[in-house]
Amino acid sequence: MKWHEKMLNIDRRWIYLILGVAVIVPAVVSFHVPVNVTPEVRRVYDFIEDLKPGDIFYVGIDYDPASLAELHPMAYAILDQCFRKDIKPVVATLSQFGAGMAEQVLSEVAAEYGKESGIDYCYLGYKPYPAITIMLMGVDFRVPFPQDYYGTPIDSIPMMRYVHNFDDLKGVISLSAGTSSEFWIIYGYGRYFMPLALGVTGVMAADYYPYLQSGQIFGLISGIKGAAEYEALTEYKGEGLKSIPYQTASHVVILAFIIVSNIGYFASRRSKK
Amino acid sequence: MRRQIPLYIVLVSGIVFVIQFFIPSHESEFIFEYGQDWVMVIGILALPLGIWSYLRKTWLTAVKKPKERFFAGVSLFGFAIMMLTGLKRESLMAGSLYMELFEYVLIPIQATIFSLLAFYIASAAYRAFRARSVIATMLLGTAFIVMLRLIPLGPISDLNQALVGWILSVPNMAAKRGLLIGIGLGAIATCIKIILGIERTYLGRD
Amino acid sequence: MTTVELLWNGLAAFLTLCIFSFLYKDNPFYKFAEQLVAGVALGYWTMLLYHTTFTDKVLIPIFQQGKLHYILPTIMGIMMWTRFSKKLAYLSRIAIAFYIGVGTGVALPLYMYNYVFRQLQATVVPLQFSWLGLNSLLMVTFVTCTLFYFFFSKEHKGTFGGLSKVGIYTLMAGFGASFGLTVMGRVALLVQRIIFLREYFIALFGS
Numbered sequence: 001m002k003w004h005e006k007m008l009n010i011d012r013r014w015i016y017l018i019l020g021v022a023v024i025v026p027a028v029v030s031f032h033v034p035v036n037v038t039p040e041v042r043r044v045y046d047f048i049e050d051l052k053p054g055d056i057f058y059v060g061i062d063y064d065p066a067s068l069a070e071l072h073p074m075a076y077a078i079l080d081q082c083f084r085k086d087i088k089p090v091v092a093t094l095s096q097f098g099a100g101m102a103e104q105v106l107s108e109v110a111a112e113y114g115k116e117s118g119i120d121y122c123y124l125g126y127k128p129y130p131a132i133t134i135m136l137m138g139v140d141f142r143v144p145f146p147q148d149y150y151g152t153p154i155d156s157i158p159m160m161r162y163v164h165n166f167d168d169l170k171g172v173i174s175l176s177a178g179t180s181s182e183f184w185i186i187y188g189y190g191r192y193f194m195p196l197a198l199g200v201t202g203v204m205a206a207d208y209y210p211y212l213q214s215g216q217i218f219g220l221i222s223g224i225k226g227a228a229e230y231e232a233l234t235e236y237k238g239e240g241l242k243s244i245p246y247q248t249a250s251h252v253v254i255l256a257f258i259i260v261s262n263i264g265y266f267a268s269r270r271s272k273k
Numbered sequence: 274m275r276r277q278i279p280l281y282i283v284l285v286s287g288i289v290f291v292i293q294f295f296i297p298s299h300e301s302e303f304i305f306e307y308g309q310d311w312v313m314v315i316g317i318l319a320l321p322l323g324i325w326s327y328l329r330k331t332w333l334t335a336v337k338k339p340k341e342r343f344f345a346g347v348s349l350f351g352f353a354i355m356m357l358t359g360l361k362r363e364s365l366m367a368g369s370l371y372m373e374l375f376e377y378v379l380i381p382i383q384a385t386i387f388s389l390l391a392f393y394i395a396s397a398a399y400r401a402f403r404a405r406s407v408i409a410t411m412l413l414g415t416a417f418i419v420m421l422r423l424i425p426l427g428p429i430s431d432l433n434q435a436l437v438g439w440i441l442s443v444p445n446m447a448a449k450r451g452l453l454i455g456i457g458l459g460a461i462a463t464c465i466k467i468i469l470g471i472e473r474t475y476l477g478r479d
Numbered sequence: 480m481t482t483v484e485l486l487w488n489g490l491a492a493f494l495t496l497c498i499f500s501f502l503y504k505d506n507p508f509y510k511f512a513e514q515l516v517a518g519v520a521l522g523y524w525t526m527l528l529y530h531t532t533f534t535d536k537v538l539i540p541i542f543q544q545g546k547l548h549y550i551l552p553t554i555m556g557i558m559m560w561t562r563f564s565k566k567l568a569y570l571s572r573i574a575i576a577f578y579i580g581v582g583t584g585v586a587l588p589l590y591m592y593n594y595v596f597r598q599l600q601a602t603v604v605p606l607q608f609s610w611l612g613l614n615s616l617l618m619v620t621f622v623t624c625t626l627f628y629f630f631f632s633k634e635h636k637g638t639f640g641g642l643s644k645v646g647i648y649t650l651m652a653g654f655g656a657s658f659g660l661t662v663m664g665r666v667a668l669l670v671q672r673i674i675f676l677r678e679y680f681i682a683l684f685g686s
Contacts, residue, residue, distance in 0.1 A: 209442055262403055460594065
């Protein structure tokens with residue numbers, strides 16, 4: 001077998017091993033990678049930064065553990081910014097496993113700032129069928145969420161006394177890994193025209209640029225890099241910035257794989273001619 | 274009649290809710306609110322179908338397939354534990370056994386299952402990502418430039434970041450917009466076919 | 480970390496390594512973790528649905544608040560269960576029909592607005608003599624050529640073929656960008672697990 005044939009037919013487990021070693025390198029040898037902030041992330045940061053204490057802002061934790069790596073850092077950074085500025089977030093989740101993760105984020109970040117449920121934030125909980133829930137939230141939060149996650153009727157929550165629907169909020173950000181992002185644009189912005197931003201995984205990010213350019217969303221936080229950018233802006237020490245050196249090492253290896261495999265491919269093509 | 278009545282229901286409700294969008298009145302909003310609320314309640318009661326299907330299938334696997342009995346038993350055990358620990362509403366709060374099992378069993382396993390994709394994408398990048406033609410080279414080149422943005426390139430980092438920004442907001446945006454318009458027109462056609470009863474696959478077979 | 484946290488995180492680390500073992504080959508540890516998560520996930524979701532959805536939207540409104548108008552959708556929802564009966568399966572179609580009818584009626588104008596009108600409106604922008612104007616011109620060209628590519632009722636030859644080729648190159652640029660971001664996204668999932676394992680083992684051997 002020629003060298004290029006051996007190279008092209010390598011057992012995939014060697015590839016897994018090389019990638020595994022590359023990802024572990026930054027765990028042993030730490031290095032810093034600068035993160036530049038993109039305009040679409042800065043717009044989200046500036047929007048929340050310009051809100052006044054007491055303003056109410058909706059944060060949707062619409063993802064599950066499969067997307068925890070990319071979206072959880074965004075949730076921490078955004079809620080930290082809200083609590084730091086005394087903005088009152090209304091949090092809900094349209095993902096079945098998001099409920100537990102939203103509870104985890106809220107209980108940790110709210111405890112750091114001494115914030116109280118019902119007064120400084122409201123956690124509505126989970127409802128299935130995102131499209132229907134979004135449309136009903138636009139009518140009145142009390143329709144899909146008669147009680148909050150802890151079983152307290154919405155009418156008896158002090159923070160929600162004068163909050164009925166999206167008109168009473170300053171804006172909405174949804175952190176989502178699936179179709180919820182699309183539903184927020186179609187059924188949320190499409191009916192109620194509230195200021196809407198999205199935090200999405202890297203896999204989906206490229207698909208949302210048309211909505212950004214058309215103005216249907218005012219900001220877009222894309223993947224782990226977006227989370228790192230947001231942490232850099234808010235100066236929040238989270239998992240986003242911590243992950244970037246590992247990302248760099250992995251990307252170098254994957255790019256090397258692409259170069260090496262193409263060298264083998266062209267050598268193979270030349271030898272066949 | 275068994276197939277006609279549902280078709281009439283789809284026709285009437287579909288037309289009512291299309292017209293409702295264009296009528297800004299209290300009565301119109303009333304119809305919208307109650308229609309959506311009822312659909313949510315119907316949907317909530319339909320969800321146990323999926324739960325029952327999975328439990329039935331797992332139970333039958335445990336009974337009829339001795340080789341898979343242990344693993345089917347593990348699945349049923351996991352289900353039973355969560356049911357027992359989550360009986361009270363207070364279990365939904367952080368710190369309960371129900372939430373600890375969610376955090377230390379469900380989250381790590383689900384996150385790790387999806388993390389295997391990183392290895393598969395590396396393998397796919399090595400085996401399949403070849404510059405076979407002009408089109409493939411364009412795809413490869415664009416992906417290469419986008420992946421470079423997480424690598425510090427010294428003096429050309431700023432150029433790379435600007436190039437990636439341009440690629441995402443002009444050609445990528447244009448391509449995705451073209452796809453969106455096509456998908457939107459297709460979705461609109463499908464909605465019209467469903468409302469008019471041309472598309473009937475949701476009725477199933479007799 | 481406290482001893483209890485170490486034990487819980489130890490369980491999480493063990494299950495993580497069980498899943499990673501699949502990279503070598505399928506084995507009983509992987510199958511164990513896979514089946515466990517299926518059961519735990521279903522159990523978690525069932526209780527969450529019961530407490531936050533079924534109780535809040537069905538039990539409390541009907542039995543505590545006397546909102547009897549919820550009885551009809553409840554009956555329609557129960558009719559969905561007749562799918563399991565060969566004799567009564569036709570009843571489930573009524574509930575499904577209502578669900579589908581309302582859903583498509585609401586979606587139709589929204590799809591038209593969001594997917595077509597807003598996208599076309601944002602494409603047709605005033606042109607200027609500047610870098611922004613050049614980008615706008617390129618955007619209009621690329622969108623039009625992409626739409627030309629998807630028009631299969633005419634053969635892609637001559638001028639039409641040339642424009643379709645620009646369309647396919649635009650699509651390839653879009654897919655390349657998507658692939659680049661997908662790599663970042665997939666690797667991020669792995670990185671988070673590595674960071675978790677690293678912090679756990681440091682806490683374990685440090686303590």
